[in-house]
Amino acid sequence: MHNLTEFLAKYKHWFLFVALEVLSMVLLFRFNDYQGSVWFTSANYVAGSVYEASSKVTSYLTMGEVNEELTKRNLELERQVKELSAQLYDKTKDSTFLHKGQYRFFSKFRLIQAKVVANSLDKPDNFITINKGTWDGVRKDMGVACGNGVVGIVYMAGIHYAVVIPVLNSKSNISCSIQGRDYFGYLHWNGGASDVAYLDDVPRHAKFKLGDRVVTSGYSSVFPAGVLVGKIKHVYNSEDGLSYRLQIKLSTDFGNLRDVCVIDDASIREQRQVIKAAQDSIKPLESPMVNRGQ
Structure with missing residues (x-):
């Protein structure tokens, strides 16, 4: 004091x-x-x-939540468009509004939202790690997309994380088609720019033009039909001259990839199980034939 x-x-x-x-x-x-x-x-x-x-x-601070919501909303809007197209097809039977069988795939989706926690662009075999795993329902061979289009395929799933083989990987091989044309090929990436890939084995009689959209074909047991891949940027002849090789401008910005969705489609799961069961049942039949051949 x-x-x-x-x-x-x-x-x-x-x-x-x-x-x-x-x-x-x-x-x-x-x-x-x-x-x-x-x-x-x-x-x-x-x-x-x-x-x-x-x-x-x-x-x-809230930007992450906004981006996540936008990604979910974009995919939901795309699904709604396909459902409305399917309803229109049922009423009019006009196949010009949608691809054959495409509308059946989009009504059965369960989308598992995830965030990218690791990503690479400069390697021949790039990988993406997401923060969702088997605990959340993610399984090997599930398709992964974002609000702009295809991302890749789940390669390995742990309890809380999963590794994805993106389009930007030399092992990636996704069946795609030219929207509205029904011609399909296989999407590959050969390194280089992260916004360009190539669609191989497109038939020589296929009719298309630059700027046409390329989407998943639905012929594989990974992606349903109609998920956007990109647009045709340039056309080349294949090495053997028997088909076209299309340069595709990818719709997904892999350099700025943050929010993705894993596609859990019941019909695709069933298709994958049937294929696996068929492969397992054929193996015992092949062994005796191989022995006789030797």
């Missing part, structure tokens, strides 16, 4: 000075219109700047 008294006595002139300054400022801004308006404007500007900065920080 004695020290506090000495401190106040020592600096009493300063305290008096500060008190008089505060009092004079209050009198100045309260009883003078011009000075009061200047103070009001300045105070509002400072407060507005603080609120704006706070709003930007809040928006940045």
Whole structure:
């Protein structure tokens, strides 16, 4: 208490000075219109700047949730378009509104949302790691897409994480078709730019034009028909000259990939199980034939 008294006595002139300054400022801004308006404007500007900065920080922190919701919404809208096309087909039986059998695939989706936690672009065999695994329903050989199109195929699934083979991998081999044309081929990536891949084995009699959309064909046991892949950018002849090789501008931006969805389609699961059962049943039949051949 004695020290506090000495401190106040020592600096009493300063305290008096500060008190008089505060009092004079209050009198100045309260009883003078011009000075009061200047103070009001300045105070509002400072407060507005603080609120704006706070709003930007809040928006940045919630950006991940917004992107995740947009990804989910984009895929949901695409599914709704396919369902409406299917209903239109049932009413009119006009096949120009949708590809053969395509509408059946999009009515059975369960989409598992996930975030990309690791990604690479500069290797011949790139991989993507997502933060969902078997605990969330992710299984090997499930298709993975984002709001812009195809991403890849689940290669390995752990309990809480999964590894995806993206289009940007030399082992990737996705069956695709030219939308509205019904001609199909197989999508490959040979390294280089991350926004370009090639559709091989397109028949020489196929009719198409630059800018046509390329989508999944639905002929594999991974992706349903109609998931966007990209657009035709250039046309080449195959090495043997018997087919076309199409350069595809990919719709998915792999360099800015954050939110994806794993496609859990009941019909595709059933198709995969039937194929596996057929393969297992053929193996015992092959062995005796191989022995006789030897």
